[in-house]
Every structure is written in C-alpha cells, then in structure tokens.
Amino acid sequence: MGQKDTVTKDYIRNAEVFADAFNYLFYGGEKVIIPESLHELDSTATTIIHDDSLNAELIQRYRDSLKYMTVMEKNDAVYVILGIENQSHVHYAMSVKNMLYDAMEYANQVRKTSVRYRKEKSTGNTKSEKNNSGKTSSGEFLTGFSRSDELIPVVTLVIYFGTEAWDGPRNLYEMFGVENKKILPFVPDYRINLIAPEEMSEQEINRFHTDLREVLLYIKYSKEKEKLVDLIQTDDGFQNMKTETVVMLNTLTNSKLKFNEEKEETSMCLAIDELREEAKQEGIEFGRRELIEKMLMNHETMDKIKEYTGYTQEKIDEIAKELSAR
Structure with a gap:
C-alpha cells in the first residue's frame, strides 16, 4: 500500500x-x-x-x-x-x-x-x-x-x-x-x-x-498557490489544524507545510511564507513559459532563448514539446 x-x-x-x-x-x-x-x-x-x-x-x-x-x-x-x-x-x-x-x-x-x-x-x-x-x-x-x-x-x-x-x-x-x-x-x-x-x-x-472541510479546500486549491495563501490567511478553520492532518496534506499534495511534531496542533500561519514563495516561483515559471512560446514563434535562436530565460536546452525542449502538444 x-x-x-x-x-x-x-x-x-x-x-x-x-x-x-x-x-x-x-x-x-x-x-x-x-x-x-x-x-x-x-x-x-x-x-x-x-x-x-x-x-x-x-x-x-x-x-x-x-x-x-x-x-x-x-x-x-x-x-x-x-x-x-x-x-x-x-x-x-x-x-x-x-x-x-x-x-x-x-x-x-x-x-x-x-x-x-x-x-x-x-x-x-x-x-x-x-x-x-x-x-x-x-x-x-x-x-x-x-x-x-x-x-x-x-x-x-x-x-x-x-x-x-x-x-x-x-x-x-x-x-x-x-x-x-x-x-x-x-x-x-x-x-x-x-x-x-x-x-x-x-x-x-x-x-x-x-x-x-479544510482538507478538501486545500486539495481543491492546491494548484492555485495565491488562492491558497489567501484562504489560509482569512479562513479561521486553517488557524490551528491537527498535526497529523497537516502531514497528510503534505503527502497528498506534495506540499512542504511546516509543522511541529511535538504538538498535536499546528498553526498554518507557519506555512504562509513557504506558500508565498511557491506562488512567486509559479508566477516566474508561467512568465518564462510565455516568453519561450513567443521567442519560438519569432524563430529566435536557442542561445538567445537560454540567455533570456536562464533555462537549459533540455528544459526548453521539454517546454516546447508541451506547447506543441496543446
């Protein structure tokens, strides 16, 4: 299992x-x-x-x-x-x-x-x-x-x-x-x-x-980090959760929520900074993908795409393959 x-x-x-x-x-x-x-x-x-x-x-x-x-x-x-x-x-x-x-x-x-x-x-x-x-x-x-x-x-x-x-x-x-x-x-x-x-x-x-309730809400918005940050900040249900539930959420959604193993409850406020950083990185990732798409459409050289995005050839090829499959 x-x-x-x-x-x-x-x-x-x-x-x-x-x-x-x-x-x-x-x-x-x-x-x-x-x-x-x-x-x-x-x-x-x-x-x-x-x-x-x-x-x-x-x-x-x-x-x-x-x-x-x-x-x-x-x-x-x-x-x-x-x-x-x-x-x-x-x-x-x-x-x-x-x-x-x-x-x-x-x-x-x-x-x-x-x-x-x-x-x-x-x-x-x-x-x-x-x-x-x-x-x-x-x-x-x-x-x-x-x-x-x-x-x-x-x-x-x-x-x-x-x-x-x-x-x-x-x-x-x-x-x-x-x-x-x-x-x-x-x-x-x-x-x-x-x-x-x-x-x-x-x-x-x-x-x-x-x-x-909180488990289902977290899973629902697990891929929308900005929405998740707002939810945790404003929803009282997330202020204190059972530590074992937080561990389960980490397992189910591949999150890295911080928790104190010695306490039965964990304040989700500890997770805000981590989620904010993830949301920021997701925004950067999205912007880079859009840039790669535009540069490919304009037939820019691979060296120029690597210079502007900071991505490796392998990563750019992977993204290009995903874009072409859409």
Missing part, C-alpha cells in the same frame, strides 16, 4: 470524519449521524463461491473502512452498514470494485443467517419462517434464508483525495460499449457515491464540520 493510501485510510477511520462524510452525503451536512452511533466492523470482505462440482473458492477483499450505524425510525431501530473507499488516484473501474464489495457483504449476511439456522436446528431451537403446514419450505431449506429474513442495507462512499479532476466512470453504464436501449434496461446499473473536491464549490465543502 502506498503512503497516500495509508494516511487517508487512517484518517477516514476516525468516527468524527466518517460521520461528517455521511452527513454530507445523506443530509446535506446536517449533523444527524453522531460519531457515537457508529461501530467499527471488520473491513475484510470474505465470501465463498461453489462451482457445479461443489468445489469451494474463497474470495477475500479488504475495504478501507467499514462501520455499522443504528438509526431510529418511528421508534424502531434500523441498521445500516456504511463503507468508505479512499482514492488518491482515479480508479477507472470503481463501480465494479464497489459493486463487488457490496455484493460480498450481502452474501456474507445471507451466509451468517444460514449458519445461524443450522445451529438452531442442531440444538432443536429452530426459529425459521414456516409455510402454512408449519414446515420449512423447500426454498428456505435450499437457500438458508426465510421469507421473514431481511438484509441490512450497505452504502459505500468514495472520497477522492486527488488534486486532478475525477474523469473516471461514475456508474456501470458508463463502462459499457453498448447503448442498445432494448438491452440496457435489463442490465442493473451500479453508480458510485463520490466526493471529489476539485469539482465541488466552496459552498458545498463548507457543509462539512470536521477538518475534512
């Missing part, structure tokens, strides 16, 4: 961040889910598949974070299983990945129910649904799942911590090369629930209440 995946996986396991993410998804940011209502589940997804010869194959996958939540509806407790998959890079088969995770979770619920019934039967304490004759139906016997049994809903959320736009498919249909309107209605679609900061407005990001 890469360093980016490691730091984001640890981050989203935090119950407050986890609840904040799903409050945004379900309730538009309203604080309905409280961290105390979330309970950690084993994130290892395992299921067993049997072929026609009854040979068993174990399939195992590892989710980034999985919790179950209890909510009250009309004085009844309702259980929901919530999963988060963090992505530092675009996953172009995310719909298939999530569909497999969720299907394995449902299959596991059915298997556990079947195992429970077998255990009850062996102890003579069976509680399975009976048909009108008082016996277990053949369908219930074969599946190990009765008419009255219910599955717990599973919702998977993808949080994209990348600095580039998410340009991957967002549902199964987008992955098909088939557009036949006679066929597709019979193919179940599977869409992903996605949080991607690059495409979100500040108003949307402001619906988060933990430092996930």
Whole structure:
C-alpha cells in the first residue's frame, strides 16, 4: 500500500470524519449521524463461491473502512452498514470494485443467517419462517434464508483525495460499449457515491464540520498557490489544524507545510511564507513559459532563448514539446 493510501485510510477511520462524510452525503451536512452511533466492523470482505462440482473458492477483499450505524425510525431501530473507499488516484473501474464489495457483504449476511439456522436446528431451537403446514419450505431449506429474513442495507462512499479532476466512470453504464436501449434496461446499473473536491464549490465543502472541510479546500486549491495563501490567511478553520492532518496534506499534495511534531496542533500561519514563495516561483515559471512560446514563434535562436530565460536546452525542449502538444 502506498503512503497516500495509508494516511487517508487512517484518517477516514476516525468516527468524527466518517460521520461528517455521511452527513454530507445523506443530509446535506446536517449533523444527524453522531460519531457515537457508529461501530467499527471488520473491513475484510470474505465470501465463498461453489462451482457445479461443489468445489469451494474463497474470495477475500479488504475495504478501507467499514462501520455499522443504528438509526431510529418511528421508534424502531434500523441498521445500516456504511463503507468508505479512499482514492488518491482515479480508479477507472470503481463501480465494479464497489459493486463487488457490496455484493460480498450481502452474501456474507445471507451466509451468517444460514449458519445461524443450522445451529438452531442442531440444538432443536429452530426459529425459521414456516409455510402454512408449519414446515420449512423447500426454498428456505435450499437457500438458508426465510421469507421473514431481511438484509441490512450497505452504502459505500468514495472520497477522492486527488488534486486532478475525477474523469473516471461514475456508474456501470458508463463502462459499457453498448447503448442498445432494448438491452440496457435489463442490465442493473451500479453508480458510485463520490466526493471529489476539485469539482465541488466552496459552498458545498463548507457543509462539512470536521477538518475534512479544510482538507478538501486545500486539495481543491492546491494548484492555485495565491488562492491558497489567501484562504489560509482569512479562513479561521486553517488557524490551528491537527498535526497529523497537516502531514497528510503534505503527502497528498506534495506540499512542504511546516509543522511541529511535538504538538498535536499546528498553526498554518507557519506555512504562509513557504506558500508565498511557491506562488512567486509559479508566477516566474508561467512568465518564462510565455516568453519561450513567443521567442519560438519569432524563430529566435536557442542561445538567445537560454540567455533570456536562464533555462537549459533540455528544459526548453521539454517546454516546447508541451506547447506543441496543446
């Protein structure tokens, strides 16, 4: 597992961040889910598949974070299983990945129910649904799942911590090369629930209440250093951040934010000078690239371009290649 995946996986396991993410998804940011209502589940997804010869194959996958939540509806407790998959890079088969995770979770619920019934039967304490004759139906016997049994809903959320736009498919249909309107209605679609900061407005990001808000804002503007400097200077949320969050931002965006390892919180004011210098260098870089483009268009000699820009032949050739590809 890469360093980016490691730091984001640890981050989203935090119950407050986890609840904040799903409050945004379900309730538009309203604080309905409280961290105390979330309970950690084993994130290892395992299921067993049997072929026609009854040979068993174990399939195992590892989710980034999985919790179950209890909510009250009309004085009844309702259980929901919530999963988060963090992505530092675009996953172009995310719909298939999530569909497999969720299907394995449902299959596991059915298997556990079947195992429970077998255990009850062996102890003579069976509680399975009976048909009108008082016996277990053949369908219930074969599946190990009765008419009255219910599955717990599973919702998977993808949080994209990348600095580039998410340009991957967002549902199964987008992955098909088939557009036949006679066929597709019979193919179940599977869409992903996605949080991607690059495409979100500040108003949307402001619906988060933990430092996930600052993380998403920083990633959104990580390539606009002047905007980032202004944001850190004027936004109270950046005045003091958890040091571990600052470390994560450095890892995700290749930043060099200064922090004190001995303190739990870090003032982002320490990072202002560094970001200002980066913004200055970006401006100089942009100006030089424009100058190279103009000089190339005017067919200036390479020696003159090197003299005016201070760049090496190799760097100028690299920029010229990028410009010609536009």
